[in-house]
Amino acid sequence: MYLIGIDVGGMSIKGGAVTTDGKIVYKTAIPTTEKYTEQYSISEDIRKVIDAVLEGANITLSEVKGIGIGQPGSIDSKNGIIRYSNNISLERVPVVAELKRYFDVPVFINNDANCAALGEYVFGAGKGYNDIIFVTLGTGVGTGFIIDGKLFEGRECAGTEGGHMQIDISPEAQPCSCGRKGCWEAYASATALMRQTKAVMDKNPDSLMHKFAKEEGKVSGKTAFLAAKAGDKAGQSVVDTYIGYITSGLVNLVNIFCPDAILIGGGISYEKEYLTNPIQKAINEDRFGAKFNPKVEIKTASLKNDAGILGAAALAL
């Protein structure tokens, strides 16, 4: 039997046929249509991807245990409805009911960060733990929680927005895309890191960051890390400050949940130990009751580019 995992993103809808032990046997993608309407629902494009996966993997629906969809935004997973997504502009779309018309198998939908947490728990670096927090450092900061072996979604699936935890109430707090100021996302996302990098570059014209940015053709989430690794002081200061921001939010979550492990995913996680080692040290020291409470491991998430498809597929297990 196979699972089908669908990963809805701002640019494309990816889909894959996945074995029940987490191997992708076939994957494909189509671009996300810019405007979805009541007449042309996003479900139509998801349907196309599912059909393409069935055909490409050369399997029939009778071999499919279930379909899982990972979708950015606020998802009513119980009723299979996208409450809203501001990334791809969507409001109250009953995706599961729409897809059930075509596919007579169980269909599930959940928030993409929740899916990624579940995927890491079932197939990835979270295997063997009971309680994990998954944090993705990308365009934004997404969080997903596994508590006692189960995906935690908050009441009516309306929780787990850890990225929108306010960590700066000072008057200088950064504005966040959610409308509030000082959210963790506005400090710890890749987007925030690029802003922080540019600000320090402007003040340090001799920094190696200028060289690395030139080579890459832009300032990216890597620029400061590359410079820091090459011994550049200004680059190191950007990295240290950024890691401090990540840690601030993580300590908050550790103090509330005390998970077995925190898994860090998203583009920035490719820095691996360069990121996880200082975070591990800071968590060990800064958490509440550090001396007495059980250890929390900081690890890099392992599913990388396939996290979206595998996490969505895990919904159908």
Add this chain to the structure above:
Amino acid sequence: MYLIGIDVGGMSIKGGAVTTDGKIVYKTAIPTTEKYTEQYSISEDIRKVIDAVLEGANITLSEVKGIGIGQPGSIDSKNGIIRYSNNISLERVPVVAELKRYFDVPVFINNDANCAALGEYVFGAGKGYNDIIFVTLGTGVGTGFIIDGKLFEGRECAGTEGGHMQIDISPEAQPCSCGRKGCWEAYASATALMRQTKAVMDKNPDSLMHKFAKEEGKVSGKTAFLAAKAGDKAGQSVVDTYIGYITSGLVNLVNIFCPDAILIGGGISYEKEYLTNPIQKAINEDRFGAKFNPKVEIKTASLKNDAGILGAAALAL
């Protein structure tokens, strides 16, 4: 059948005999001995209170369903051990095992804020909800979480320290008793309110706050509220800023848990609607996805002075 609830505090150990529907039939207290040692454990004083309750309520142990203990600090409730408490200085005390020597009934221990959350859920303002967050605004800020009808404690009971969520990463952040800077507790506790009140009083010698502080003989958590209610601008500014601090942390918790209700307890909660109304408004507006997500009610906790005994008793239900 009766429950015995024990409420351990910095000044005294209170105890009560409680009916299974939450009525206290007898209560008493003894002062907390300053230094507990391995030779003279806090369990000895708890034992004395239990004996006094049995005698005062005129009941025998055969009529007792169980004993519950609420204790400040980090508690390993599964193994019945106080991991540590900095309030009353204690480290690794196996209270449940020590008491079981004397009392052949089920004995439970948990963190005091967890007990208060459970007490409100079972006997108080949290009745009828599935998911509640209890927040106590006192010397510190304590939090307790009921998720899906069960007390949530974090892995190995080492979580739910919401008061030690960092909400200010700016260089001017207030130091917290836990060693970090910028914790919610350092802004939203009664202690913090008094500090904020004094600072504004110093700059506003004509404020009515001086009059109310004089009448009470000190600056308290009430001073700014009294002045604000009497139309004093400086007092109102203290109250508004303070409510903003409370709200900042509450929105963070709502974004993660989306509870049915938040119950506010502790000394400051006696301000009732004067506190809950502006907080309700701010939560409705500031939470993530406010337009689409289910409502979270803000209420005053109802167990007041008996919260400690009743919450501890609820452990034994």
